[in-house]
Amino acid sequence: MSPQTANTYAHPENDLTPEVNYLNATKGLKSWLLTLDHKRIGVMYLVTILTFFMVGGLLALGIRAELFTPEGDLFTAATYNKMFTLHGAIMVFLVLVPAIPASIGNFVLPLMLGQKDVAFPKLNLASFWIYIFGAAFLVFTLIQGGVDTGWTFYTPYSSDHASGSVVLTLTGAFILGFSSILTGLNFIVTIHKMRAPGQTWRKMPLMLWALYATSVIQVLATPVIAITLFLLIFERILEIGIFDPSMGGDPVLFQHFFWFYSHPVVYVMVLPAFGVISETVSVHSRKHIFGYMAIAGSSVSIAAVGFLIWGHHMFLSGQSELQGAIFSFLTFGVAIPTAIKNFSWIATLWKGSIRWNTVMFYTLGFIWIFLIGGLTGLFLATMATDVHLHDTYFVVAHFHYVMMGGTLFALITAIHHWWPKMTGRMFNETVGKLTFWLAFIGYNLTFFPQFVAGTQGMPRRYHQYVPEFEVWMQASTIGSFIFGAALFIMLGYLIHSLFKGVKAPHNPWGAVSLEWETATPPIEHNFHGLPVCTKGPYDFDEIEEGA
Amino acid sequence: MIPSLLLPLLGLGEAAAGQGKTFWMPPQASTLAPDVDKVFYFIYWVDIAFFVLMMGAVIFFAFKYKQKKEGEKTSSNKGSHSLELVWAVVPLILSVVMFVTGFRVYVESVIPPADSYDVRVVAQKWSWAFEYPSEGIEASELVVPADTNVRLTMSSKDVLHSFFVPDFRVKKDVVPGRYTVVWFNAPEPGEHHIFCTEYCGDGHSVMLNTVKVLPQDEYDAWLASQQAVAEAEGDLTGVALGESLFTKKACVGCHSIDGTKLVGPPMNGLSGRTEELADGTTIVADDDYIRESILAPTTKVVAGYAPSMPPFEGQLSETEINALIDYIKSLD
Structure with missing residues (x-):
């Protein structure tokens, strides 16, 4: 590997793998469960999130297995409906929302700022346990036999028609919101008040800009879903008409409230992904990121415009045509900053020194997947085509490409990129790269055919379907099992590396952001001295002088 | 020459065989469908161009600038404002074009022509029912005459449903x-x-139906047979049902049908009329307003009348509400 790059923070002890690091400084289960160390909290989040991802993923494979044939022969309709509801609820509330910020973000944010911890370590631990508490409700729902509202809880179906533990699920989602708000608050304060000396806003890694924009959305949008879910619980228990027209309520009002949160929240899922890719595309091509301010600014503007476009989920809901037209127009406003990011990543590759390693493969895989996700969004922002495509498999494919493909591929990228820092071990590159191809092919085979099924008219949330869609559904099911297999292989080689992996040098990628300036794995308090930031996060040694 | 296998993928060809069916889109069976597909394929080609351009660059750079050894020099480039301006402005212009084309076709799709033939659709878990107010029949499948503008006015008895005909793009x-x-x-x-x-529950995926488009003469024959059945059963539907309810529910006591002012406003010529309300605002008397005024009459009271009508919420079925509205709309 390359000679270690030195920032102004050069502490000889940091170059060695320390005897005592955050993983072994204290021992015992209690030292983990009650830790205030952001790194341990990040690791606990990661393990929990990946566990729920496996549960949600297995439910998805069950759904795909049912859809292999047009007849509803594997599960009953009621069971199938509960499966896609829990798949959606678990994946959105327990996996995608906290996926990158709470796990990777928690781990790297203070390190990138050259700090010993986040601003409020106890709040950080509290938000983890609130997450576990909320998650327990969803797990309990699952054990109780599930719920069949869909993760969107649309009224009046959820008010007085759905079966199962609706209130339990809503309460779980309600509680999870607080975890999200507290993490966001913690990150905002930390970034504002606790940057290393010399680390101006413009010297922050783009990951931090992304986490900052994400946190703002979490703090502003989450209270709205909390109130909405609370009103729905109210309506169900006390039978006060808020959303149910048979009691004088308005079902479309629920959709407005719901999407006012749930649209911005897709940026909670995907902005951190943009942050990760901005880091890895630069570090692994050894070149300064292209258009730093444009990328940082586009994160902030996506967060802002993201609040104004919730109505594009409701073109057909009965909201007025004029409202629809305004929402359609504003929706295109999000396409521009997203396009700028993509162009900037690609331009970063130009005249770089591109490593063909696992991290870079996943980074480029992300660009492929996110590009398809973003470009297909244009059909849905445009009103005439959205009428045809709304609530079909086209939408299913689109949001899996952006939310699941985008966020998940970025999470995988992030896990591989920071794996040495987190665990002190290197994973096997060859196995990593081969697994990438399996995952990439499996992923695209799963979701690309769904675009065709959708344009041909197949509605979503169908337990059985008319035979003309069979070929697309079968391709998708085969793809999903390939993708599932790839993820299990990944789990296998990552766990293997924990025990048998080569010990990682303190900065295996030659990165220059502050988290790589300390030991690997970091000591409990992150840094021996106080790092001073004089260099930008993308000023690599290989970059030629001048111009 | 493009191989014929690729034609449908490109959105070309098959126009004759499958009535405009392409790899992506189902047959074009309505006057709207070709317009929607034009918008679709416009965006499609823009997307293809961007995808090929951008992924092409990624793959080209990945090979051309593949790292040969660690530590090799890289460009000092950190950005270019003129390039950034280009890739902000070009997508912006294309976005505006997409919005405008999509909006124009959307407007065409949401405004029914004035001469439309009316059918009412009532959805419930998990079936569709179709009422023909001017024909006095009710059917379990949607049968319509070819080459005719058909307007569906839809309501639900229970939860949200959504009416979708892929071949029509509606x-x-x-x-x-x-x-x-x-x-x-x-x-x-x-x-x-x-x-x-x-999504509407267990029967969501079997809540299917068929729209049958018939030539005018066959449609007339179908209508006649349905009317014969309805007559034999003696069930009133549509306007006739509404007329009987208007008397039976004692509406007639307060609402004249000849313009005479009684306790409540007269009903003739109400449909589409702009009414001034007690609070000074105005409202156009459409289906939604008439429905609200039957079920919760004191919500929007016409100026000059007392809010004294009893609410009929829960006392009329969906079919009966529809019939009353159709009857009121039939009064000149």
């Missing part, structure tokens, strides 16, 4: 407690799927 949510409208014109006879596209 879709609209069916919302309990209010009316939503779609319209279409199917030029050629044929049969097409109707799907429910808003």
Whole structure:
């Protein structure tokens, strides 16, 4: 590997793998469960999130297995409906929302700022346990036999028609919101008040800009879903008409409230992904990121415009045509900053020194997947085509490409990129790269055919379907099992590396952001001295002088 | 030459064989469908161009600048404002074009022509029913004449549903407690799927139906046979049912049908009239307003009248509400 790059923070002890690091400084289960160390909290989040991802993923494979044939022969309709509801609820509330910020973000944010911890370590631990508490409700729902509202809880179906533990699920989602708000608050304060000396806003890694924009959305949008879910619980228990027209309520009002949160929240899922890719595309091509301010600014503007476009989920809901037209127009406003990011990543590759390693493969895989996700969004922002495509498999494919493909591929990228820092071990590159191809092919085979099924008219949330869609559904099911297999292989080689992996040098990628300036794995308090930031996060040694 | 296998993928060809069916889109069975598909394929080609351009660059750079050894020099480039301006402005212009083209076709799709033939759609878990107010019949499948503008006024008895005919490119949510409208014109006879596209519970995926488009003469024959059945059963539907309810529910005591002012406003000529309300605002008397005024009459009271009408919420079925509205609308 390359000679270690030195920032102004050069502490000889940091170059060695320390005897005592955050993983072994204290021992015992209690030292983990009650830790205030952001790194341990990040690791606990990661393990929990990946566990729920496996549960949600297995439910998805069950759904795909049912859809292999047009007849509803594997599960009953009621069971199938509960499966896609829990798949959606678990994946959105327990996996995608906290996926990158709470796990990777928690781990790297203070390190990138050259700090010993986040601003409020106890709040950080509290938000983890609130997450576990909320998650327990969803797990309990699952054990109780599930719920069949869909993760969107649309009224009046959820008010007085759905079966199962609706209130339990809503309460779980309600509680999870607080975890999200507290993490966001913690990150905002930390970034504002606790940057290393010399680390101006413009010297922050783009990951931090992304986490900052994400946190703002979490703090502003989450209270709205909390109130909405609370009103729905109210309506169900006390039978006060808020959303149910048979009691004088308005079902479309629920959709407005719901999407006012749930649209911005897709940026909670995907902005951190943009942050990760901005880091890895630069570090692994050894070149300064292209258009730093444009990328940082586009994160902030996506967060802002993201609040104004919730109505594009409701073109057909009965909201007025004029409202629809305004929402359609504003929706295109999000396409521009997203396009700028993509162009900037690609331009970063130009005249770089591109490593063909696992991290870079996943980074480029992300660009492929996110590009398809973003470009297909244009059909849905445009009103005439959205009428045809709304609530079909086209939408299913689109949001899996952006939310699941985008966020998940970025999470995988992030896990591989920071794996040495987190665990002190290197994973096997060859196995990593081969697994990438399996995952990439499996992923695209799963979701690309769904675009065709959708344009041909197949509605979503169908337990059985008319035979003309069979070929697309079968391709998708085969793809999903390939993708599932790839993820299990990944789990296998990552766990293997924990025990048998080569010990990682303190900065295996030659990165220059502050988290790589300390030991690997970091000591409990992150840094021996106080790092001073004089260099930008993308000023690599290989970059030629001048111009 | 492009291989013929690729034609449908490119959105070309097959126009004759499958009535405009392409790799991506189902047959074009309504006057709207070709317009929607034009918008679709415009975006499609823009997307293809961007994808090829951008992924092409990624793959080209990945090979050309593949790292040969660690530590090799890289460009000092950190950005270019002129390039950034280009890739902000070009997508912006294309976005505006997409919005405008999509909006124009959307406007065409949501405004039913004035001469439309009316059918009412009532959705419930998990079936569709179709009422023909001017014909006095009710059917369990949607049968319409070819080459005719058809307007569907839809309501739901229970939860949200959504009415979708892929071959027509029309879709609209069916919302309990209010009316939503779609319209279409199917030029050629044929049969097409109707799907429910808003999740509504266990029977969601079997809430299917068929729209049968018949030539005018066959349609007339179908109508006659349905009317004969209705007559034999003696059940009133549509305007006739509404007229009987208007007397039976004692509406007639307070609402004249000849313009005489009684306790309540007269009903003749109400449909489409602009009414001034007690609070000074105005409202156009459409289906939704008439429905609200029957079920919760004191919500929007016409100026000059006392809010004294009793509410009929819970006392009329969806079919009866529809019939009353149709009867009121039939009064000149």
